[in-house]
Amino acid sequence: MSGYLLNRLGQALFVLWAAFTISFVLLQAMPGDAILIKFQNPELGLNPQQIAEIRASYAADSAIWVQYIQTIGRFLTGNFGYSVQVGVPVSTMLAAHLPATLKLASLGFLLAAVLAVVIAFLSSLTPFAWLRGAIQSVPSLFISIPTFWLGIMLIQIFSFRLKLVPVINPGPWQELILPVITLAVPISAPLAQVLVRNIDDVLTRPFVAVARAKGATRHWVLLRHVAKNALLPTLTIAGVLFGELIAGAVVTETVFGLNGIGGLTGRAVGSQDAAVLQAIVVLSALAFVTINLIVDLLFPVLDPRLRTKAGATA
Amino acid sequence: MSGSNVPHPPVLEVENLSIAYHDGTAHRGVVHEISFRIDPGEVVALVGESGSGKTTTAQSIIGLLHANGRIDGGSIRLNGTDISRWSDRQLDAVRGAKISLIPQDPASSLNPVKTIGAQVGEILRIHGVASGRDLEAQVISLLERVGLSEPALRARQYPHELSGGMRQRVLIAIAVALKPQLIIADEPTSALDVTVQKRILDLIDELRTEYGTSVLLVTHDLGVAADRADRLVVLQGGRVQETGATKVVLAAPRSAYTRQLIADAPSFSAVVRKAPGTARAVPAASDNDVVIVDGLVQDFVRMDGNGKSFRAVDDLSFRVRRGTTHAIVGESGSGKTTTIRAIVGFQKPTAGRIEIDGTDLSELRGETLRQFRRKIQLVYQNPYGSLDPRQTVFDIVSEPLLNFGRLARPARDEKVRAILSRVGLPEAALDRRPHALSGGQRQRVAIARALVLDPDVVVLDEAVSALDVTVQARILDLLDELQRDLGLTYLFVSHDLAVVRQISDTVSVLKDGRLVDGGSVEDVFERPGSDYTRELINAIPGQKRAALV
Numbered sequence: 001m002s003g004y005l006l007n008r009l010g011q012a013l014f015v016l017w018a019a020f021t022i023s024f025v026l027l028q029a030m031p032g033d034a035i036l037i038k039f040q041n042p043e044l045g046l047n048p049q050q051i052a053e054i055r056a057s058y059a060a061d062s063a064i065w066v067q068y069i070q071t072i073g074r075f076l077t078g079n080f081g082y083s084v085q086v087g088v089p090v091s092t093m094l095a096a097h098l099p100a101t102l103k104l105a106s107l108g109f110l111l112a113a114v115l116a117v118v119i120a121f122l123s124s125l126t127p128f129a130w131l132r133g134a135i136q137s138v139p140s141l142f143i144s145i146p147t148f149w150l151g152i153m154l155i156q157i158f159s160f161r162l163k164l165v166p167v168i169n170p171g172p173w174q175e176l177i178l179p180v181i182t183l184a185v186p187i188s189a190p191l192a193q194v195l196v197r198n199i200d201d202v203l204t205r206p207f208v209a210v211a212r213a214k215g216a217t218r219h220w221v222l223l224r225h226v227a228k229n230a231l232l233p234t235l236t237i238a239g240v241l242f243g244e245l246i247a248g249a250v251v252t253e254t255v256f257g258l259n260g261i262g263g264l265t266g267r268a269v270g271s272q273d274a275a276v277l278q279a280i281v282v283l284s285a286l287a288f289v290t291i292n293l294i295v296d297l298l299f300p301v302l303d304p305r306l307r308t309k310a311g312a313t314a
Numbered sequence: 315m316s317g318s319n320v321p322h323p324p325v326l327e328v329e330n331l332s333i334a335y336h337d338g339t340a341h342r343g344v345v346h347e348i349s350f351r352i353d354p355g356e357v358v359a360l361v362g363e364s365g366s367g368k369t370t371t372a373q374s375i376i377g378l379l380h381a382n383g384r385i386d387g388g389s390i391r392l393n394g395t396d397i398s399r400w401s402d403r404q405l406d407a408v409r410g411a412k413i414s415l416i417p418q419d420p421a422s423s424l425n426p427v428k429t430i431g432a433q434v435g436e437i438l439r440i441h442g443v444a445s446g447r448d449l450e451a452q453v454i455s456l457l458e459r460v461g462l463s464e465p466a467l468r469a470r471q472y473p474h475e476l477s478g479g480m481r482q483r484v485l486i487a488i489a490v491a492l493k494p495q496l497i498i499a500d501e502p503t504s505a506l507d508v509t510v511q512k513r514i515l516d517l518i519d520e521l522r523t524e525y526g527t528s529v530l531l532v533t534h535d536l537g538v539a540a541d542r543a544d545r546l547v548v549l550q551g552g553r554v555q556e557t558g559a560t561k562v563v564l565a566a567p568r569s570a571y572t573r574q575l576i577a578d579a580p581s582f583s584a585v586v587r588k589a590p591g592t593a594r595a596v597p598a599a600s601d602n603d604v605v606i607v608d609g610l611v612q613d614f615v616r617m618d619g620n621g622k623s624f625r626a627v628d629d630l631s632f633r634v635r636r637g638t639t640h641a642i643v644g645e646s647g648s649g650k651t652t653t654i655r656a657i658v659g660f661q662k663p664t665a666g667r668i669e670i671d672g673t674d675l676s677e678l679r680g681e682t683l684r685q686f687r688r689k690i691q692l693v694y695q696n697p698y699g700s701l702d703p704r705q706t707v708f709d710i711v712s713e714p715l716l717n718f719g720r721l722a723r724p725a726r727d728e729k730v731r732a733i734l735s736r737v738g739l740p741e742a743a744l745d746r747r748p749h750a751l752s753g754g755q756r757q758r759v760a761i762a763r764a765l766v767l768d769p770d771v772v773v774l775d776e777a778v779s780a781l782d783v784t785v786q787a788r789i790l791d792l793l794d795e796l797q798r799d800l801g802l803t804y805l806f807v808s809h810d811l812a813v814v815r816q817i818s819d820t821v822s823v824l825k826d827g828r829l830v831d832g833g834s835v836e837d838v839f840e841r842p843g844s845d846y847t848r849e850l851i852n853a854i855p856g857q858k859r860a861a862l863v
Contacts (some may be wrong), residue, residue: 185602212378214419214437214488215410218402220649224436225425304427304472 008296010291019285020278024071028064035060035084037271058084068086075282085268090279093264101260104252105245107176108183113238116191117186120230124199124222136196143189143236147248151182151255179256183248187241194237198230205229232303239295246284323394324351325495325528326375331388331398333370333379333552344370345552347388352496352528357519359531359560361575363782364753367552372498372532374398376413377405393495399679410437414489414621418501420481424473430457430484431469437491438732456487461517478646479510484515488779500532507645507809512853515542534782537581537812537856540564548572578787580812582854603717604770604803605634605657612652612827626652628827629666634820636770639797639804641814641835643850644824650807653824654773657805658690659683671770688712688718691764697756701748707734708744710819711762729766737762738792754785758792765796773805790817812853815839821848 035058039051046054055061074081080090116139123135155178159167165177202208203226211221253262261280268276300306333345345367352358362368371380375390377400390398392412396406417423424433434453438444444452450469457465460483472587473481482502489497499518501509519542522529533539539546540558546563548555548571557567567573576582596816612627627649634640644650659675668675668691678686691714694700701710711730713719721729734743735756748756757777764772774793778786794817796802807812814835821838823831823846831838831847843846 058334205413206419207425209378210415210417210423210485210488211425211436213376213409213413213415215406215408216436217406221438225428228427229425303427305474 005297008293014287016282016285020072020075020282023278023281024068025270027277028067031274033060033084033272033274038085046104063175071278075279079291080279083268083273083276085271085273085276093262093276094279094283095222095263097261100258101249101253101262104176104179104183104258104260105249107180108248108252109187109242110273111180111184112187112191112241115188116195116234119188119192120195120199121222121227123196123201125219139189139192139196141189142185142192145185147182147186147251149257150185151252152164152176154178154182155256171221175256175258179258180254183245183252184246187244190241191234191237195230195234198233199226200261202226202229228302232299235295235302239292242288242291246287322354324391325356326530327389327391327394328371328375329389329391331371331374331390332376332386333367334384334386335380336382336384343386343552344383345374348547348549348552348554349388350547350554351558352530354495354528355522355526356545357522357529357541357543358545358547359533359537360547360549361533361539362549363534363575363784365551366549368532368545368549370552370843371549372500372530375496375530376409376415376498377402378409378415382613386689395414410492410493410494411441413496413498414494416482416485416489416497416499416502417503418479420485421505423485424481424737426473428472429469430471430473434469434487434491435486437488437758438806441492443492443550452491456491457484460484460487460490460521461513462487463844466674472644478506479514482510482514483517484507486514486521490521490525490527493816494527496528496530497522498530498532501534502531503538504533504535508811508853508855509519509645509849509853511538515855516720518542535581535855536575536579536783540582541855541858548575558818571728574784576720578783579856580783580786580810581854585603585785602636603633604636604671605632605640605805606667606669607632607653608667608669610653610656611664612649612656612661613664626827627656630822630824630827630829631666632822632832634771634803634805636803637797637801638819639806639817641808641818641821642824643808643811643814643821645809647826648776648824649823649827651775651828654692654775654805654807658692658773659686685718688767689769690773691767691769692773692775693757693760693777695765695779697736697760697780698748700760701756703748706745706747707739707751707759710748710759711766712762714767730762733762733766734759736765736796752785753781754789757781757785757789761789761792761796765800768800769802771803771805775807776809777806779810786813793817812856823850 035051037056039046064250071081078091080094082088083090083093086093119135119138123132126132126135158164158178165174198243199222208221208225211225212218216224249260250262250265252258253260254266257263259281264276265280267273268280315397322763328351329349331345331349332343334341335341336342348367348371350358350360352481353729360371365598370383373383374385377397379385384623385398388398389396392408395713397408400408404655426432431450434446435449436457438449438452454465454467457468462468462480462483468476468480468484473484476484486502495663497518500786502518503514506514515538515539518529521527531539531543543560545558546560547557548563548569550571554566556563563572564576568574608631610627610630613623613625615623630649630653632640642650642653652661657668657675659678662676673686673689675686705713708730711733712726715729717725731741731744735741739755739758739762743751743755743759748759751759760777761772778789781789785796790813793804804817806814806818818835820833821831821835822829823844825846830844831842833843838847839851840852
């Protein structure tokens, strides 16, 4: 068991390192950089020598591998550097923008999970074939809706037409309602599809027939036998979908003008603020790796078959 | 045991029952107006091959037909009440309490993520019989009753921690928990080893007698039915071919189909397909041994990391003469599969020597090992899993030819056609894919694929175990004919001693990786050298009839 844990931790660290290195190389490979974008502006009236001095103060022209070692050293001590564009520490910027995104992402994911479970179990419980077909086509519909379009449509309908959710000065929770729905819909679709397929699969297993032969009702069997067996493989998909969640949050925050990591990313890309982007990539990778590590460690807890290892292998 | 003079009404009466499956617009009748009855305390066996409708009939009685199955006519009367048109809600009260089920495959019939105790307790909870401490106590006494050691520990364990036989005992505990009037046992032992099978069937018999329960035994194994049932209902293609007291049906079968079934059942067969030493003149000289296994040891390293190794095969030696059949017999975990994997060169033995046709396997590496595989070919157990569903029969059979040497297309064509007709497949099968073939036809394709390279040795790994008896008999005939004509040597791996006795010349009996008995088939069967072999032979079903005839 401890060998398994160490192995998974090692893999997680490798993924983090790879994400850091790849993003570092890509950011370096881009033509121009944040310093040029900010200080070459003619209105500032800086001469080339002054710009060179500024560049030297940021150590922007030292060898790439020196910068790489320095940056990785700083990251390991929790120092993400300074934003060139704004001139404040990156950690301060992240601290300011992270809570909004965390709230949006966790609520969005929660709603997605609820939607998926509701769709899957409704379709399994319904006695009518036509209704079942209709419910099962919902995920395909959800997955084909673009996030930005859904966001705009929700604002149009609920805020402007029905005036249910205010757009001007909404409360801290009110402002989250539409973004959370926007984010949840596309995430819920693959979850629901996997869950529906798993439920169908589990329903054909002999132990379900045995449970029915005991006199259990359909609902009893679905809740006490099928649910856990069907949810287990879905958990893996949920971990992987977390990546989608981060990507979806960027678009959603932009559409709804939320002040989160998504908005920050957008601005940092515009000004090639490498320090900020580097920190965001590493942070996202850390979140992704952590979630998937938790999922992997959760499996042996939920599935007794994974707790004891089989003996010999042939 | 109980005759028609019993004053009680029958527990179950099935009358003119017809069942069909509806797939969209298609309508496929699988059970046609069948009738039979089960008296209190009686065991009735529903005997038939796959597709005979026996499982569908059993499912309809307990109201668990597949969603697309429908009862088109007739009645199912439980204690005189027709339940064939009852709703699920009405049936829920009957299932488990009045009728219960012992399923076929104990490996998949228990919920993998719930404890044994929870799954046994569930039936008591559903019917509101017990709860709390009382429920726990009842669960443990039930587990004890079905012969499980340490019942309190078993109750806390999960299904994967129990062996197949133990799981089947748990399922029997569930089935008898509420002392139902009727137990439907759907192939209750076909997934179990022969000695376990006997113990499980004994247990069902014992509980049945104790509780006075009737049993509907669904089986493809006429031997099992002959040993255990009072009456037989023989089904073919969804119709009753014959019904009557077991003794009468077996002694004087009226329908041609029943006669065929009896003739093909290996456990009844007095026919030894080959008389050893007479069919082929086997030279006594040992230099004609084509397979020599000498002191084979195979260890596996355990995966849990404590470095201890597990010995799957321990000091096994045997020799097989050219042109004969050597059977390797044993129950699951006895090391049969490990042995043949070493013989065909899929894994390096830990110790010992394997020689095939004068070649020492340990000297082969890479390309020479690949070339060696021409000489020894495998036919696997499962004809459904061992053929690529996307290849045509022609592709499947010609693939080995492509792997070895470049035979020109016309020559290859000819060779494939020749071998297919040799195994008795029609020309039309060439372009078909496996799904369009029956189980027996698929196994013929697998045999053709093994033979197309003209091997010396063919390893038959449970090659007929998954087939119906009549199909099995035809495949065994084919194997025998091929051996005579082509001088093949067979290594026949099987758990079915009845089949082994029919077709083998020599036999090795394995238990826990060790050879416990070996020699010629007559010697081993007539004068078994170990208790284990005796136990295996005694567990062969169908001996009741053998005693009768």
